[in-house]
Each structure stands twice: as structure tokens, then as C-alpha cells.
Amino acid sequence: MTLTPDRPRIARAKQDALASALAQFDRVADHLALDSDLRALLRVPKREFTVNFPVAMDDGHTEVFTGYRVQHNLSRGPAKGGLRFHPSTDLDEVRALAMWMTWKCALVDVPFGGAKGGVTVDPRALTPNELQRVTRRFATELQGLIGPETDIPAPDMGTNAQTMAWIMDTVSMHAGYTVPGVVTGKPVSLGGSEARADATGLGVMMTAERALGELGIGLDGATVAVQGFGNVGEAAARLIQERGGRLVAITDVGGGVANPHGLDPTALKAHLARTGSIADAPDTTPIDNATLLAMDVDLLVLAALEGQITASNADAVRARVVAEGANGPVTPDADPLLADRGIVTVPDILCNAGGVIVSYFEWVQNLQSISWPREQVIDRLRGVLDRAYDEVARLRDADGIDARLAAHAIAVARVAEAQRIRGRYP
């Protein structure tokens, strides 16, 4: 079965991302009783950059693309956040994602502020040469904004290690020397970190395992459904299966598959490479997104887009644990509906923080010209995530609040503290 992507729903979800981010911030600002000056400062991005730039296409005509980079807050360090290439990327979406990056970096206590960027483009509609020209021209437009000590992009939706290599090369050509620390998520051969490609999926697996453990459920033998089979969903599915989880359903942008006896993510990845979707893979039953979200499973991993579980479909969710591998997949109005039914949500800024944590490791390795082996990276990642999970759980239990509010309270308090200590210039 092939699904037609629901474009209006995707567009609506993206518009709602900023509203979700602001609603979450207002809730935690109320909880912490933040003063109005600080509240006003943290509610808006520090810096927004929009650029329209021309690119020569293979057939000779020129196309104009629009790109964005938003730096939300820099009080704790240089800006850090992904660059996405997606046809519905717009400024409001990038604003929301930049704000979430600020909280994510603060929650896991890496010394970065939050940023996000993107180009409104469907990368699958471009040839490799066109994609390279779009990337290099956008990187040139970002010159002066990005750099190892100012703003460090990373891969996101529609971008990958190759994209980061082109950006690093473009910046290096302009600088006259190699600048590996300008981006993270590079190929390992160019100074990328071991385990970076799987880092977000690793984090999803680790934090979901902790949440299941709190309910007395082991990942080994747990039933799992995964929405999204991109960088995050594929890695999470594969790693969860390696830990003994049984993948009973997976959906991607082109369709979905189910098998109560378990799906093989490696075979699905091969099918995706051949056909462009996991739909109609051998030995599977077709399934749509609505059915996947309503499956009676131990763990539901949301690794697709924002706004997937809302007040209108939250009642249908039957998973014990919902792991937010994507940013903002559960809307604020759906949060209490899940909590009231005892469904545990692992909040996005904790669940999918593995990527930025290993990006931080990569940045540190680049600045010191050293390289850590994969096992060391994974051990350190687990250490950082375990500490963050423990802190969230402690505050959640002490205050009697949900994990999302606890996570945001820790993050916003850290940023507020940094802002206060730095004072105001001039």
C-alpha cells in the first residue's frame, strides 16, 4: 500500500510547531516564576537570518531558493543546531526548532546555545550536482554567521554527512585553511565522530529503555512500533531490535508495514533503497499512520514530524511509553490526555538529544585534533543521557510534575542562570 503524503496536515503541523514551543515555554516560565524581562528575552530568537539565493540548475535555468538560520540563545555557548532541506521548511518552523535546541543543549548540559536552519527545497527533486550547488551557495551566504566558535550546523531532515562535508569544504576554501569544527556530523574520514550517524537513534533507544524500566518492562521482548524510517527512525529501530525489542510496525512517508512476529529493519532498509519506501516490503502487512499510532505496544517511537499526536487522536494511543525521537511530535494539548491514561512520554529534548551530545563530542575532538573510538563515544553518550534522565526523574518526582515540564524546567533554569550571571550589555 502506498500512502499519499498529507501535505496540508504537514504544513499545519509545522505552523503549530512554534505555537507548541511557545506554549511549552510559557508553562515552564510560569512554573519557575521567571521575571518578565527574562521571559521576554527567552521567548524570541536572538538572531534571525533569511536569504534568497540563485542557483544554476543542470538544464541551464536559474532557480531562486530561500534559506534560514535562526540563533535562539547564546548565553551558554556557541549556537548549535541542524540544517534541514525540506519543501515545507519556513521561518516559524526554524524558530521553534532553534528554541528547542536551546533547551536540549541546556538539559544535557553541553556548552551550546540553540540554533536551527534550513532551505525550502525538496532534496529528492534535485540532482546530486544541483544539491551540491544549493549547499555550497547557502554555506557561502552563511559565511560570517557560522564558525567553530559562533554557530555549528549539523545534519537534519534532508541533509547528511555529505552535506556537512560540502559546507566544511566551502568554508575552508574561503578561509584558506581546513576548518573541521565548523560543522558536526561529517564523514569520519573528514573528522566526524564515530557513532555520530546513529547517535540520535542510540539516545532514543537508551532513554526509551530507561522509561520502560521504570514500568518494569525490559526492552528485550518489548513490542515496538516506529513512526518514521529516516536517520533517526531507522537507527532507533535497528538498535532496539539488537537489544531484543520486537518491531511490529513501521511507517515512513510512503507507507507502512506490520508483522506481529517482527520486522527486519535491515531488510526494510534494503527495500527502501530499491523502491524509495518501506511500503510493500516482502513478508509484511500494509499499515497506515493512524493504525500505527493506535497499536497496543509497549513502546511507540515517534521519529517523523511535529504534531503527530494531538488532542484529536491522543485517545487512540495505546502504547505504554511514547518516545519522542522527532521534535514536538506530541502537541501540548495532547500531553495531559496521554498522562491521564498512564502513558509515559519521554520528552523530545531528552529523548532525541543523542545527536547533539555526540555532535558536542565531535566538536571537542576536532578542536583538540583527537579521535575517540566508537565504544568510548557510546559510553560517554550513555553517561550524559543517564545523568540527564536521572535529573529529570528526580525533579518530576519531587515536584509531582510530568517529565516534559521537569525537563524544560531544568533547561530553562540553566539558561536563565547563565543569562543572569552574564548580566546585561552595555
Next chain:
Amino acid sequence: MTDIDTWAPDAATALEAPRGWSARRLQIAVDGESIRLRLVRFPRGWVASADSVEGPTLGVDRSPYLAARQALEPFGVGLVDALSALGRLED
């Protein structure tokens, strides 16, 4: 990491406060050592203080959590510990 074992808001030990102000005294155990934290709400924010060997510490902020964090910093209490120690403060 600093470990806060217990916290105990105690209405019976409420401080005397000027009109429009309110005060609470919390007993917090840090690594087995007891710290007395005073938290005073006044119209424009919160003042927190605790007794250290070098005299009382001070924290001032519109947020009680951030005020307490400042007051407890000399004791090596981390931000998350400070947030957890206070618990949920109702108006």
C-alpha cells in the same frame, strides 16, 4: 554529585514577615549535613538565604527556584538539586 535526602516545609516554623510578605523555612539535608534555607516572598520576588560558616548566603530573584539556587550554591548544591529540594511552590 550533591545529594539532597529530604526537605521539609514546616508551617509551624513560619517566619514572622512584614505585611504582604510571606516566609518559609526549609530544612534540607545535603550529604548528611543539615542546611536551613529561609525563603521570603516579597512583592517583587523572592529572597533566599542559608547559614554557612562564613555567614548567611543570599539569593534574590523573581523566581524562588533561582533565588534558592543562588543561596545554596556555596554549599555545592547543583541547580537540579535546588529545584528538587524546593518541591512545587503553590501561590
